[in-house]
Amino acid sequence: MSLHEVNPSIKAFTVVVSILILSVFFDPITPLVTILWSVTVTFLFGRVSFKKWLLLFTPFLFIAVIYVWSTMLFPRLQVGDHIIWQWGILTVTAEGFQRGLSLGLRVLSFATLSIMFTLTTKPTDFLLSLMQQCKLPPKLAYGIMAGYRFLPLIREEFLTLKNAHRVRGVAGARTIPEKIQQLKRYVIPLLAGAIRKAERTALAMESKGFTGAKNRIFYREITVSRIDWIFLFLMIGAVILSAFISWKLGYLQFYNGEL
Amino acid sequence: MLAKWKLREVIVLSVLAVVFAVVYLLFLQLGTVLFAMFGLIGYDLIFGIWFIVSIIAAYIIRKPGAAFLSETIAAMVEVMIGNAVGPRLIISGMIQGLGAEAVFAATKWKNYSTWVLMAAGMGSSVFSFAWGFYVSGFAALSPGYVTAMFFVRLASGALLAGLLGKYLSEGLAKTGALNSFPLGKEHKRNVTV
Amino acid sequence: MSLFKQLEAEGLGFSYEERDIFTNLTFSIQKNQSLLLLGPSGSGKSTLAFCLNKLYPEAVDGILNGSLLFEGKNLDDFNQGELNQKIGIVFQDPESQFCMLTVEEEVAFGLENFNVPRIEMEAKIEAALAMVGLHDEKKSTIHTLSGGQKQKLALACVLALEPEVIILDEPTANLDPQSSTELAETIARLKKERPFTLIVIEHKLDDWVEIIDRCLVLDSNGMILFDGSPRQCFGEFAPFLQKEGIWLPKVVNAGIAAKNAGFYKGERLPLRHHELLAGLENSVAFSIKNNITVSLGEPILEVNGLYARGHLKNINLRIHKGEMTAVVGANGSGKTTLSKCVSGLLPLTQGQIHFLGMPLSKWKEKELFKHLGYVFQNPEHQFITDCVHEEIGFGLEDQAAIPAILEKMGLEKEAAAHPFSLSQGQKRRLSVATMLVHEQDLLILDEPTFGQDANTAHEIMEVLNEKEGSVFMITHDMELVDQYADTVHVLDKGELIFSGTPESLWGNLEIIQQARLKLPFRKRLQNDLVRREIHVAT
Ligand SMILES: Nc1ncnc2c1ncn2[C@@H]1O[C@H](COP(=O)(O)OP(=O)(O)OP(=O)(O)O)[C@@H](O)[C@H]1O
Ligand SMILES: Nc1ncnc2c1ncn2[C@@H]1O[C@H](COP(=O)(O)OP(=O)(O)OP(=O)(O)O)[C@@H](O)[C@H]1O
Ligand SMILES: [Mg+2]
Ligand SMILES: [Mg+2]
Numbered sequence: 005m006s007l008h009e010v011n012p013s014i015k016a017f018t019v020v021v022s023i024l025i026l027s028v029f030f031d032p033i034t035p036l037v038t039i040l041w042s043v044t045v046t047f048l049f050g051r052v053s054f055k056k057w058l059l060l061f062t063p064f065l066f067i068a069v070i071y072v073w074s075t076m077l078f079p080r081l082q083v084g085d086h087i088i089w090q091w092g093i094l095t096v097t098a099e100g101f102q103r104g105l106s107l108g109l110r111v112l113s114f115a116t117l118s119i120m121f122t123l124t125t126k127p128t129d130f131l132l133s134l135m136q137q138c139k140l141p142p143k144l145a146y147g148i149m150a151g152y153r154f155l156p157l158i159r160e161e162f163l164t165l166k167n168a169h170r171v172r173g174v175a176g177a178r179t180i181p182e183k184i185q186q187l188k189r190y191v192i193p194l195l196a197g198a199i200r201k202a203e204r205t206a207l208a209m210e211s212k213g214f215t216g217a218k219n220r221i222f223y224r225e226i227t228v229s230r231i232d233w234i235f236l237f238l239m240i241g242a243v244i245l246s247a248f249i250s251w252k253l254g255y256l257q258f259y260n261g262e263l
Numbered sequence: 264m265l266a267k268w269k270l271r272e273v274i275v276l277s278v279l280a281v282v283f284a285v286v287y288l289l290f291l292q293l294g295t296v297l298f299a300m301f302g303l304i305g306y307d308l309i310f311g312i313w314f315i316v317s318i319i320a321a322y323i324i325r326k327p328g329a330a331f332l333s334e335t336i337a338a339m340v341e342v343m344i345g346n347a348v349g350p351r352l353i354i355s356g357m358i359q360g361l362g363a364e365a366v367f368a369a370t371k372w373k374n375y376s377t378w379v380l381m382a383a384g385m386g387s388s389v390f391s392f393a394w395g396f397y398v399s400g401f402a403a404l405s406p407g408y409v410t411a412m413f414f415v416r417l418a419s420g421a422l423l424a425g426l427l428g429k430y431l432s433e434g435l436a437k438t439g440a441l442n443s444f445p446l447g448k449e450h451k452r453n454v455t456v
Numbered sequence: 457m458s459l460f461k462q463l464e465a466e467g468l469g470f471s472y473e474e475r476d477i478f479t480n481l482t483f484s485i486q487k488n489q490s491l492l493l494l495g496p497s498g499s500g501k502s503t504l505a506f507c508l509n510k511l512y513p514e515a516v517d518g519i520l521n522g523s524l525l526f527e528g529k530n531l532d533d534f535n536q537g538e539l540n541q542k543i544g545i546v547f548q549d550p551e552s553q554f555c556m557l558t559v560e561e562e563v564a565f566g567l568e569n570f571n572v573p574r575i576e577m578e579a580k581i582e583a584a585l586a587m588v589g590l591h592d593e594k595k596s597t598i599h600t601l602s603g604g605q606k607q608k609l610a611l612a613c614v615l616a617l618e619p620e621v622i623i624l625d626e627p628t629a630n631l632d633p634q635s636s637t638e639l640a641e642t643i644a645r646l647k648k649e650r651p652f653t654l655i656v657i658e659h660k661l662d663d664w665v666e667i668i669d670r671c672l673v674l675d676s677n678g679m680i681l682f683d684g685s686p687r688q689c690f691g692e693f694a695p696f697l698q699k700e701g702i703w704l705p706k707v708v709n710a711g712i713a714a715k716n717a718g719f720y721k722g723e724r725l726p727l728r729h730h731e732l733l734a735g736l737e738n739s740v741a742f743s744i745k746n747n748i749t750v751s752l753g754e755p756i757l758e759v760n761g762l763y764a765r766g767h768l769k770n771i772n773l774r775i776h777k778g779e780m781t782a783v784v785g786a787n788g789s790g791k792t793t794l795s796k797c798v799s800g801l802l803p804l805t806q807g808q809i810h811f812l813g814m815p816l817s818k819w820k821e822k823e824l825f826k827h828l829g830y831v832f833q834n835p836e837h838q839f840i841t842d843c844v845h846e847e848i849g850f851g852l853e854d855q856a857a858i859p860a861i862l863e864k865m866g867l868e869k870e871a872a873a874h875p876f877s878l879s880q881g882q883k884r885r886l887s888v889a890t891m892l893v894h895e896q897d898l899l900i901l902d903e904p905t906f907g908q909d910a911n912t913a914h915e916i917m918e919v920l921n922e923k924e925g926s927v928f929m930i931t932h933d934m935e936l937v938d939q940y941a942d943t944v945h946v947l948d949k950g951e952l953i954f955s956g957t958p959e960s961l962w963g964n965l966e967i968i969q970q971a972r973l974k975l976p977f978r979k980r981l982q983n984d985l986v987r988r989e990i991h992v993a994t
Contacts, residue, residue, distance in 0.1 A: 023351050027398050063295055070298055103403045114351060122342065128557060141265050143273055148336055150555045151277030155340075156599060158285060164837045167801050170821055171830045172840055172890070173851045193840070195282060195431070196440035200876055202278040203443070204552035206271040207506075207515045211545050211553070212613060213569040215537035216270065221571045223564035271515065438842050439874045442473075443517045451473075 005231050007050040007124035012133040014232040019121045022243045023114050029247055031255040032105045035113035037246030042116040045239070052123040060122065064115035068108035072101075127152060133226040143216030150205045154198060161197055165190055265328075271443070272324050279323075280336035283316035287341055303404070307416040311423025314387035317363040318380055318428030323435070325445045327364075327372050330383065334360030355394060362390030363424075381425030388413075388420030462487040462621065462653055463508065467522035470503055470512065472877075477503045478678030480522070487620075490647070490654040490667050492686070495674030496701050496909045497881030498866070501657045502548050504674075505623050508655070509543035510534065541570050544619035548626045548657070548880045548907070550606035551834055554598050559590060559609055562598060566617050584616035587642055589635070603630040603833050603903075604787030611639070615646070621653040626880070628660060629906045630833075632786045632932050633974035637663050659881075659909055660933075661705045662977075665690075665727060675700050691725050701911030706935070706977040707732050733984055752942070753777025756897055756926060757798065762807035764797045767950040771807070775898060775926050782937045782958075783930045785947035786972035791930045792833050794947065795900050798928065799830045812897065829891040833902035833930070835883035838890055839875040847875050848889055857893065864919070865889045866912055881907040885916070892919050900928045905936065938962075938976035946971045 007015070026035060046052060086098040131149050134140040154161075169189075250256040265273070290312050297305030320333035338356025363383040370379055392413055395401060401409050432446060441447030461484040468481040478500040485491055495501050506512040510531045513520045524531045531539065547553040556562040563581045572580065585591050588608040593601065601609065607630050614622060624643075628636035640663035647654065647667070656664055671689035673682040681700065682693050689697070690708045697704060704712075707726050714720035714736055722735025755774040762771040768790050775781055783791050796802040798809060800816045809816040812827065832838050841847045844867055849855050862868050865885040870878055875886055888904050904920070905913045917940055920927050931937065937944050937958050944961050946954035948971045954961060961967065962979045975983070 020351065020354070063291075066295065067298065070302065107403055118342075118351065128561075143265050143268070143270060144277075144332075146555065147270070147273035147277040148280075148339065149557075150274045151279075151281040151336070152340060153555065153557060154278055154281050155285070156597070158282060160599070165840070168832075168837055168840050170801070171799075171825055171832075171838070173822060173825050174840075192431070192434040192438060195279075195435055196438040197836075198278050198282055199275055199435070199440045201552065202275045203271055203515070204549075205555050206269075206274045207511055208547065208553040209274075209555045209565075210270060210515070210537075211509065211511055211540055211547070212555075212566040213537045213540035213617070214270065214555075214565070215569070216265075217537070219571070220568055221574055223561070223568055223574065223577050225574070269514075439877070448517075 005049060007046070007120065007235075008126075009231070010124070010235050011137065011226060011228050011232040012125050012130040013137040014228065014236055015121055015125060016130070018236045018239045019117045022117055022239055025240065025243050025247075026110065026113055029250070029256060029258060030103075030106050030110070031250050031257045032102065032109050033250035033253055033255045034243075034247045035106070035109035037249055038113045038243055039109065039116050041242045041246065042113070042120055042239075046116070046120040046123070050120060050124045056123060057119060060119045061115060064112055068111045071111060072104035072108040129226060132222065132224060135220075136222060136226050137228060139218075141216065141218065142214075142220055146209065146214065146216075150202070150209065153205075154201070157201075158194070158198075161194055162190065165193055165197075268326060268328075272326065275444075276320050276324060276329060276333050277336050279316055279320050280333045281340050283319075283333075284337045284340035286315075287313055287337060303401075304408070304412050304415055307412045308419060309423060310388065310391070310416045311384055311419035311421070311425075312427075314359050314363060314384055314391075314420055314424035315428045315431075317360050317387065318383055318424050319432050321363065321367055321372075321383065322375055322380060322429065322432045323441060323444050323446045325372060325375065327368070330363040330367055331357070331360035334363070334387075351398070355391065358394045359387040359391045362387035365390075377426070377429060380429050381421040384420035384422075384424030384426075384428070385417050386420075387424060388416045392416055460487050461485070461525075462489075462527055464525040464528075465522065466524075468504075468507070468524060469521045470500070470507055470518055472516065472518045476678065477518075478674065481674075481678075481680055482522075483672060483680065483683055485653060485655070485670075488647075488651040488653055489670055491656070491670045491672055492661070492664060492668040493655060493657045493672050493674070494661075494689075494697070494702050495678075495681075496676045496866075497659075497885075497907065497912055498870075498879045499674040499676050500678040501674060502625050502879060505545060505625050505655070505657060508623065509545055509621075510539050511545075537569065541617060542619055543621040543623065544614035544617055545623040546607075546610045546614050546625060546627050548629065550603055550610060550630060551836075553610050553613075554606075556598070558595060558597050559585070559601070560594050562609060563613050563616050566613050570617065580616050584612040587615055587646070588612045589638070602788040602792065604632060604635060607631060608635070608639075608787075618650065619652065621655065623655045623657075625657045626659065626907055627656070628658065628663070629880075630787070630903065630932070632784075632789075632972045633934055634972035635787060636660065636932075637974070640664055640667060643667065659703050659907065661703055662707070665705050665707070673697065673700075673702065687727055690727055694725060698910070701909045703910045710977070710981065711735065729984070732981070733988060736985070752779055756812055757928075758810045759798060760808050760810075762794075762797060762809065763805045764802060765793055766805070768793055768797065769950050771952050773945055773952060773955060775928055776943075777897075777926060778924070779926045780921070780940055780942045781926070781928045782941035782944045783928065783947060784932070784934075784937060784944060784971065784973055789947040789971070790950040791947055792902055793950075795830070795902055795928065795930055799828055799900050800824060801830065826894075827897045829894060829896040829899040831888050831891050831899075831901040831904055835880075835887035836876060838887035842874055843871070844873050844875060844878070844886055845871045847886060848893060850890065852893055861889050861893055864915055866915075881909065881912065884908060885912055888916055892916075892923075895924060897925045898928060899923065899925055902930045903932065904929060905931065905933060934974050934976040935978075938978060946973070 026038060088098055088101065089096040131145050135142055135145045247256060290309060294306045294309055297308055316337050317330035317334040321330040334356045338353045342352055363386050366379065366383040366386040435441055436447050436450035442451065463485040465481050465483050469479040470477045493501050503512065507520055512518055554562050556565050560581060563584055564577055567577050567580060585594055588611050590605065590608050590612060593605060607627060611627060628639055631639060643654065644667045658664055665686065668686055671682060671684065671686050675681040681696065682689055690704055694704055694708055694712060707729055711720055711726040711732055719737050720735045721737055722731060726732035726735055753776050755776050757775040759771055759773045762768060771794060785791050793802065797804055811819065839847055841850055845858060848861055849858050862871055867882060867886060870882060875883065878886060884907050888901065891899060905916055908916065917936060921940060941958050943955065944958050945952055946967055953971065954964065954967045962975055968975065
């Protein structure tokens, strides 16, 4: 089986639920185990390129690291905290360190789960599935799809506008400040163009008889199979298991806002 | 709710959302940089930008749900084009959207003065902060720092979302692209009068 | 043909924000009739088309007055979408009528809207795409299609729905000559297989004369100038149409020319090719073309071994001083791509381009575009301001010249309008005008005359002809090539397969076939006449 074939809605639901469960706990181990698990699944069943994965993951690694130290440097000192290291106003306590670690890993666990979703789901499939499984109103879904169609175009629109300016004798930007100037000159026309095109798309859709009626026969059917449910339970099971492990190791804490 | 919407409005809404989803993603990079420089609070400096679409959409279309939907869709698209915060981001988006929507709702979706727009931006700030407080565990930080974060974000919401949003929307109205929307009509009236 | 009135308009009028587009139109269309809707550019044809299937006035804040009945029922009494299945429309602007990512999905979208059973969809999609010859593009993403390919897809989407009425708004404006003919033939064939009412808006009439059985002509003020049979329309009425600047079928033009020259003996103007032939006594008269073979100046632009976008292969060509160059070729053959490379808008993957003796890459942008003008295939890509007047005035020293240009391009009325709110033809003229007002050494135009009526097309070409600098023009209009071009380059699947004078091209029928071109009318007639002489002789 492959993650790409898992029903997008269920995949999304799984990820959201896992994340919600994770955010109930607050300790290093639970997220750590989950991370290991979700990464394994992503690469075993996702057939995703490691480069792509890393590209999405690194920013979070970065954020996590900064979380760790900013939590370490601005800790809420409590009586009985063991001070590991002190320098001027900076105080690092064992508890503070653990909190930082927990926070950092927490972020990463959310990230790995989400990346698993992002890298194994086609946007159009996701929307189709949202309509077919979650009964998202077609008006909205196709509205979004029509909007989504603009994504590849946005870059082109920008180039087109740039070319127009070049051809009309407005010099293209080279230096950074020029580029910022240019951006200012472009943002409004870009939006205006987008809106005009949006209106036409609406016209086109209506001319093709689109009314947003609920009952709709889809050319591409997104189905739900047993695999999807298995996936759901495996993933959520794993999260709970990691919490259990953490509890066995005596780390597990509930996230009660740390007050 | 959508029943009252024209397809035209839905699509314009989602196009706005898409365009700003991209903008949001770009600002995420900037945010990360500021983050590196100032720690967590770095994000709050520019947090307002992540509410701007709900302000613009509501200001242009002026229908119940515009703020909420646009922000939600923007978040969805962001996830689709690879913001690895992932599905959780959609929830954040919804919550931010609700913040702005709540303010517009308080005016029965009638009043779109500068103040209301800024208030809407702040509404998003409040809601998003509460949510962030829960999921990102700000609680682990010292109260003083958290309070500072809150007020920075509040200001950012009012300025970067409220004011900037108004400014952009009116720039758009000038191009005549909004002629068949309330804002555009309003603008034409002001010009002709 | 049943005489039952399918569409009835009574005192129909439409106005955008306090400006009347057309007023008090009263006409009716019978079931399965083929109506040709004519009128000068900007007369309101497209607007009328949108009103006929209830897309307007909802879509724009315009006001529609008068009554409009479909099968005896007022349009307002139809609930949303119901009408769109009965009346299918192909928009004029190929860019603006898609809402899906891929070709396949786009066709499917329409079928889904009318709840076609899934099992039937596949077949219908295949069939529709096959009809317009887009079978190979089934899986491709729409925004990578060429202008013409998009127009074909738009048609496929409508055909798949098998509506009772099909409205085509200049469906061939961006098609290569053979595709245009094929499209007309396809429509004719479909009408035989499964009768439907057809409303065609066209400027290039020749392919349609055979099909249509009724003409409705709007004048520049959006009033009905003529409503009746083609025979009458292009017969006694021809002069009025000419006065309005509406294209006539080339046969008719030829007939008129011959009549005036006094060697057309047919008692009434010809409408079909054979009638013209029958009517002509002196045959040589048409063969002569006063083409002064200009001695070309030195080259100002040289392309050597150009490769680009994995599509253009090893292109070599020269553009000389004062030369009028035409580039022709099938849809998707790479004309636009080439023109963009030549003007430095697209990077080359290989090869060099020298402009005025200097490598293109070495040019300072601002400098380059003082010497080189470019007109995009999609008019809207040209526009950077918010009103027609500014658009022309942009970067122009003497602003006083603007009104004259507006006048010349027939845009006086629109001076204050937003470029995007113009009619397709008006957009085209405006985008060309923005470049014509400047003096460049080389002006590159991507299909400068599509969607133009006779007058405006003539205006544009005259101005181009009088221009000092060289002109590099992409076109699908063989008549233009024949009349104006000094040199013609033929592209086929990204390769340059012919460069030479038009005359020599007309001699080379394999090339013409391969590149999906056509002989210009003059040539076709000439050949027929020659054939006739032989026939008579033997
Ligand atoms: N959205 C719009 N807002 C305002 N005016 C418009 C709009 N669309 C068209 N017009 C005006 O309505 C008139 C008729 O436009 P229309 O597109 O119907 O002309 P047309 O007969 O189709 O011309 P062409 O042959 O060039 O396509 C034009 O003068 C145009 O400027
Ligand atoms: N932005 C793009 N990205 C990728 N491929 C493209 C892009 N634009 C065009 N193409 C492809 O390049 C080929 C040539 O396109 P081009 O627009 O140059 O054709 P053309 O000769 O201008 O056709 P037409 O007469 O229909 O305008 C086509 O097969 C098209 O699919
Ligand atoms: Mg038109
Ligand atoms: Mg082209």
